[in-house]
Amino acid sequence: MNHNTQPKASHFINGAYVEDTSGTPIDVIYPATGEVIARIYAATPAVVDQALDAARTAQVEWAKMSGTERGRILRRAADLLRERNYDLSVLETLDTGKPLQETLVADATSGADALEYFGGLAGSLTGEHIQLGGGDFVYTIREPLGVCVGIGAWNYPTQIACWKGAPALACGNTMVFKPSETTPLCTLKVAEILHEAGLPAGVYNVVQGMGEVGASLVTDPRVAKVSLTGSVLTGKKVYAAAAAQMKHVTMELGGKSPLIIFDDADLEDAVGGAILGNFYSTGQVCSNGTRVFVQKGIKTAFLKRLKERVEAAIIGDPMDKAVNFGPMVSAAQLAITLGYINKGVEEGATLVTGGAQLDRDGFYIQPTVFADVSDDMSIAIEEIFGPVMSVLEFEDEAEVIRRANATEYGLAGGVFTSDLTRGHRVIAALEAGSCYINTYNLAPVEAPFGGVKMSGVGRENSKQAVEHYSQMKSVYVAMGPVDAPF
Ligand code: NDP
Secondary structure: OOOOOOOOOOEEEOOEEEOOOOOOEEEEEOOOOOOEEEEEEOOOHHHHHHHHHHHHHHHHHHHHOOHHHHHHHHHHHHHHHHHOHHHHHHHHHHHHOOOHHHHHHHOHHHHHHHHHHHHHHHOOOOOOEEEOHHHOEEEEEEEEOOEEEEEOOOOOHHHHHHHHHHHHHHOOOEEEEEOOOOOOHHHHHHHHHHHHOOOOOOOEEEOOOOHHHHHHHHOOOOEEEEEEEOOHHHHHHHHHHHHOOOOEEEEEOOOOOEEEEOOOOOHHHHHHHHHHHHHHHHHOOOOOOOEEEEEHHHHHHHHHHHHHHHOOOOEOOOOOOOOOEOOOOOHHHHHHHHHHHHHHHHOOOEEEEOOOEOOOOOOOEOOEEEEOOOOOOHHHHOOOOOOEEEEEEEOOHHHHHHHHHOOOOOOEEEEEOOOHHHHHHHHHHOOOOEEEEOOOOOOOOOOOEOOOHHHEEOOEOOOHHHHHOEEEEEEEEOOOOOOOOO
16 A cells, blocks of 8 residues: 555644544554555544534634635635545545545545535525515524534545535534544545635534544534434434434435336436446445336346446456446445345345455455345345345336335435426425436535435535524514503
């Protein structure tokens, strides 16, 4: 390993790297080889305290700056992220194992989009004037919430750090971010770049650690809002802890999303959509369409073409730009995925392709497709968070809508059809937050992103995110005498 991956220190607080080796050591492992590439230390209570104090102190001055000034810093950080895209992409690959082919176009670039978008929006965030009778009026002031906590999953560390940080900072909040312990490196770079772009010390802080560090942040009275990207199980705990102090929350949680392919769909596009919706990032994407409902008439052709294209995946060293399918993030996630593959076979699904771990170092597994999956099988019900696609057959529209919605989740959903009205009709009937017609899994910053049902609350990205990082103060102004009853 030639890369220098050891960060200057574990945490980034008040504009500087901070180390405290008395915290629990965490080895950072490169998923492609299993090698330890860095060692960091979980935040001790003293480090958490330092970060929250820094964020609270900095928030007062940060909120006093004009939106245009705040936005300028965020946009400068976006430029720096883009200038350093190659190095940041290599780091993202080292952190997550995702192929460089992906990270070059999907991670620092997506983070930069968020910083640019919310940086651009910051100067135009306003309240409103509401005229009342008798000359009285109300005006509203859009205020920041205060100190926000961001807690990230391991699949998109740079993106998640920016998707949460950019709207929070644009609205005048400060942030303490805790990345997943599995992928702790990228977020530190985001913090460093934000400060290089002119961010005042204390506005964006990073502390490392496992779940208990996240939990200590969520329960701290200095914190006004928590935004979590993670599993439903963690989401329930964090939401409950936040509720005890009536904190604001955004919950971006898991899914088991339906991707519905009608007989009249373009076959190549439908197969392409199913590949994008199941195997990008080695299947470790929350919005994946892992229940692929295929109408009876197209099923044989779909499975034949899908198998051909999936078997053409180039699996290998993620630093090789020709490789388009890398390892899973960790040995643990690989074991979970292999467990589900075994269950799929045991419960009677047909293994179309894949199914095996690769005989090499690192956490490699083949992209896997099951057919003849029924709604009651574990692989059709539970989120696997690995490269396992379940193909389920259906006959008509009403049936597939009913089956697609028969899940506790509601993050995403998609439909492939050449019938314009059916496309819109089916999407309107889906219980899901982020939907697609004739494509899958695109998440531009301009579009709201988030789930319904157990997949979460709130939305990231778009103007919607502003509503989740600010609150309105309303001010009634009387223009005449006070009319009191006595
Ligand atoms: P986890 O829920 O295990 O962890 C998410 C984060 O929460 C981690 O940083 C974790 O720390 C932390 N955490 C764990 N317990 C607590 C707690 N009690 N209080 C506060 N923080 C806590 O998810 P994964 O990291 O395994 O990520 C995979 C999951 O994320 C999948 O379910 C996936 O669907 C979902 N996800 C959702 C997305 C969305 O936008 N909707 C996007 C990407 C992923 P640590 O792990 O370091 O211990």
